[in-house]
Amino acid sequence: MTDNDRVIIAGAGPVGCSSALYLAQKGIPVTLLEARGSLPEDLRASTYHSPTLDMLDDLGVVDKLIEKGIICPKWQYRDTRDDWMVEWDLGVLENDTRHPYRVQCEQFKLTGIIVEELKKFDNVDVRFNTAAISADQDEYGVTLNVKTPDRPEALKGRYLIAADGASSAIRTTQGIEFPGLTFPALWLCVSTEFKFEDHFKNLAPVSYCAAEDFWFLLLRVPGMWRVLMPSREGQTAEALVLEDSVQELMHRVVPIPGNFEIIHRTAYSVHQRVADSYQKGRVFLVGDAAHLNNPLGGMGMNGGIHDGLNISKKIVRVWNGEAGEPELDLYETQRRPVALDYVQKSTMNNKAMLEENDPAVRKTKQAELSAVAADREKAREYLLQSSMISSLADAADGA
Ligand SMILES: Cc1cc2nc3c(=O)[nH]c(=O)nc-3n(C[C@H](O)[C@H](O)[C@H](O)COP(=O)(O)OP(=O)(O)OC[C@H]3O[C@@H](n4cnc5c(N)ncnc54)[C@H](O)[C@@H]3O)c2cc1C
Structure with missing residues (x-):
């Protein structure tokens, strides 16, 4: 084994952790780096959508997540001005997913579960207090410059997955623009x-x-x-x-x-941003490093996990000689449009709906939504979208 025989993942958020577990389970050596001394416990994502639960099930961690969370078979839009409410029953997705519900559970519980799971693998090195600073690459691999409390180090890997969050040092030092807006x-x-x-x-x-x-x-x-x-x-x-x-x-x-x-x-x-590119050679941006959206709809972490598993699956195929390196270029073609055309639009629409002040417009919208929710097939179509099942189907081979 040369020192390029591993994948480096920068950032032990939900996206970096789930990617690391997938790769480890497929026998790929992984170094997972986290800048902080322990897993962050901030108040951020709490909603896991059905397809993400299916993926976490395939990773063998969904039962532990559900144990620490709440199963949520229904969710609602309400308007307190009009005493209006519409309820969405995720049970209509029973033939579309093994988990026809949302799970409500803090994202730090998932990272905690996965980091415990990673301890079972000899091929995984999880390093805290190790911040990615910048990356260089050649035709064989990537050299990641990191900062530790003791000294700077240069880590070598065949590929680098940048899961280092919204302020991604890797995105910045690779010169990838992050256009969009901050509210x-x-x-x-x-x-x-x-x-x-x-x-x-x-x-x-x-x-x-x-x-x-x-x-x-x-x-x-x-x-x-x-x-x-x-x-x-x-x-x-x-x-x-x-x-x-x-x-x-x-x-x-x-x-x-x-x-x-x-x-x-x-x-x-709160931002709406999508990176100009998700890939630079052997470096792949995933999760918040690649895209940011407002949290209305619960799509940032979910979409990020879908990104991480998409690129990890491709890396496994290339690693095992089942596909050539051009396979990796499909990652950006499949996942960037999801962020641009689907997540950005859905989350902006959700915000616009909550902020609609024109009584006539909002009554029309409310009537439309009530009619959709009352019709099982229309409600299913609506929930396939809002649960991010459609976005995976649209991204060709999904995640
Ligand atoms: C209030 C709020 C509610 C939300 N609710 C939801 C929700 O319900 N559902 C949903 O899907 N999304 C939600 N989101 C979005 C979700 O929190 C993010 O999309 C998600 O955390 C992204 O995961 P990530 O792993 O890409 O990045 P992060 O969770 O930000 O993880 C990045 C990790 O990298 C580490 N790091 C940073 N820099 C470096 C470096 N240089 N080197 C090494 N490590 C580094 C960080 O310490 C961190 O551990 C919400 C966001 C907010 C603010």
């Missing part, structure tokens, strides 16, 4: 044990709610609710997480007497 208002994510189910009739574990000049998402995770909502334009992250500011937004969700007890709060910048 002027930050979004606040709060968790609380407050019982929203006592205040909203028949509340599903995932509900997208429009309100007067405001919107919010209610997302159930084990033991608590998460609330995602926009701030005022120009409000800084420091100001947004202050107690008064958090309470003010939470009282727009439910105007209770007194304060909400808040367990966690985080302010996020």
Whole structure:
């Protein structure tokens, strides 16, 4: 074995971890690098869609994820102004997926499960406190320059999967542009044990709610609710997480007497961006390193896992001599259009729907959605889209 006989993955988020597990299970040596000293435990993704659950099932980790999460067979759009609600029953996907539901579970629980699983493999080296800085490549492999607490190092691999998140050092140092936009208002994510189910009739574990000049998402995770909502334009992250500011937004969700007890709060910048290219030679961008979208629809992590497994499957085929290296070029052709034409559009449409203030337009939209949900075949078509099953089918051989 030469020192190019491994795949390096930078970033132990959900995308890097699931790619590493797939490659390891196929017998490919992997080095998985994480800049931080331990797995991040931030309040980000919580929704896993059906096809992602099928993939995690193939990786042998879905049962553990479900054990730590909540099965969510139905989700809702609501408009508190019109007392309107439409409910989507994912059961209509029973012939399209082995998991006709969403699972609500924090993304850090998945990375924890997978990193434990990776310990079973002799061919996997997981390194914390190791930050990818830049990469050089030639016709045989990639040299990744990394920073560790002790010294800089140069790691060699045959391919590099850049799963190093939104600010990807690899994307930047490879000179790949990341065009798009950043919304002027930050979004606040709060968790609380407050019982929203006592205040909203028949509340599903995932509900997208429009309100007067405001919107919010209610997302159930084990033991608590998460609330995602926009701030005022120009409000800084420091100001947004202050107690008064958090309470003010939470009282727009439910105007209770007194304060909400808040367990966690985080302010996020929200972007819509897609990298100009997903590949530079032996380097492949996946997940947030390749694309960013607003979280309305729960597509960033899910799409990222689909990317990671797509390129990993191709690497395995090339590695085993079942396909030539041009096979790897299909990754960008298959996955970049999904981000551009599907995820960006769906998430922007979801945002526009929640922000629609024209009563006539929103009533028309509500009537359309209610009619779709009431018709089993139309509802199935709608849910194939929103669950990202269609986007995988469109990407030729999928992930
Ligand atoms: C509030 C909120 C809610 C969301 N909800 C959902 C949802 O329900 N469903 C969904 O699909 N998506 C959701 N998303 C998006 C989702 O969180 C991201 O798309 C997902 O985390 C991307 O995974 P990733 O592995 O590509 O990147 P990340 O999760 O960002 O992981 C990147 C990893 O790389 C590490 N790293 C960074 N730089 C380096 C470096 N130079 N070298 C080595 N390691 C490095 C980081 O520490 C991190 O561990 C949400 C986002 C937000 C903000």
